[in-house]
Amino acid sequence: MNNSKETAEVTTPVNSSRRDFLSKAAVAGTVTIAPGIFLHRTAGAAVADTDVSEIEASEAADMNTSVSTRPLDQDVSNKNRWGMLIDTTRCATGCTDCVDACNEENGLVGHGRPETDTQYIRKVTLKSKSTGHELSLPLMCQHCETAPCADVCPTGASFVRADGIALVDKHICIGCRYCMMACPYKARSFVHEAVENQKLTAPRGKGTVEACTMCVTRVDNGGIPACVEACTAENHNAMIFGDLRDPNSPLSIELKKHGGKQLRSDLALNTGVRYQGLNE
């Protein structure tokens, strides 16, 4: 336990099991990521050649062009599976642009109690025990295909939509918090306080559990999640959103070219959120 504490410095107050998991994730990352890719990315970011970085930036902006074209009067289907790819080598330590955008988008309010205040995304810093290498990444609901939260939910409130977005139906959630216990990523929060001034597109209230919805209203309307939008707008370009089932989506192309790691892939949850650059 002490060892894992040294390995993973998590930037928000969490319990030790969360630290434990993250250290495992960091170690597992090195097994499958080829070292060349990391070097390629670091070089791209470090070289002060404006031409190169400009090209890379515009490429990354184009990368988020895979969006929903489903007519809104038709059901979601498994023709799509929405996902995200996060390049940790581009994610700056200390940057919270995605988290801020998320809080704004979903009208999340703090009560000065970081342990229980709702977080859909949090920034996590991992530090390798052996090399001292540090990396920073945003962690949110991983939108598991075989989601433990949905498995344990006694009411059917936790479910995974046909297009891969994991949601809580707050109309039938009884607030038992089984799903919070089951989620290996500690992605969910419980609303402890009465809420007012909710956003139209983000209904939320006391006594229910909630998590990242991959900005489902935006996605349904052909948009991209607020975090991805903010990260791209601020020119960090660390996040790509897209359709994992479409082999021609920029997300799938990038995954095919450079690969992407699932956090805790040993759990075989087939997550919709993938990471690059989890080097030790």
Add this chain to the structure above:
Amino acid sequence: MTRFLRPLLVLIGFMLLSTSTLAETPFPTIHEPSDESKKCIHPEDEMRRNHMNYILHERDETMHEGIRGEPEGLANCINCHVEPNESGEIAGIETKEHFCSACHEYAAVQIDCFQCHADRPQKYIDRSKHSSSLRDQLQRTLAAAEAATEGARP
């Protein structure tokens, strides 16, 4: 004579009582959209009886199947029926002037929708106190973690 008078008095008493009760709970005034060209998607009596069924059906379709933009959603009711009053303010769901609570108070039917949902159109939602507190909190936590990591370095 008294045999007739007593029931008559009782009857008069009842009538007085019932009129005074009526006076205390007047029939609710319901906000009609100021734009008179707007028509409700269903006739009024149909809506009065069955709005909850429409909303419920829409709710499950939207939540689980991602079907959006059908006219019978809660947000559409709110968009037409909740508008600022003469003093430019929105009467919230906690007041009797709100379109929904006007009838629900009268009928004594508790309404839970607005524990989660916005009680007014998006443009009237006061967003000023959102997220800045969380942003400050996050920055503080990050700074503290940063300091801790610095200290831990060999």
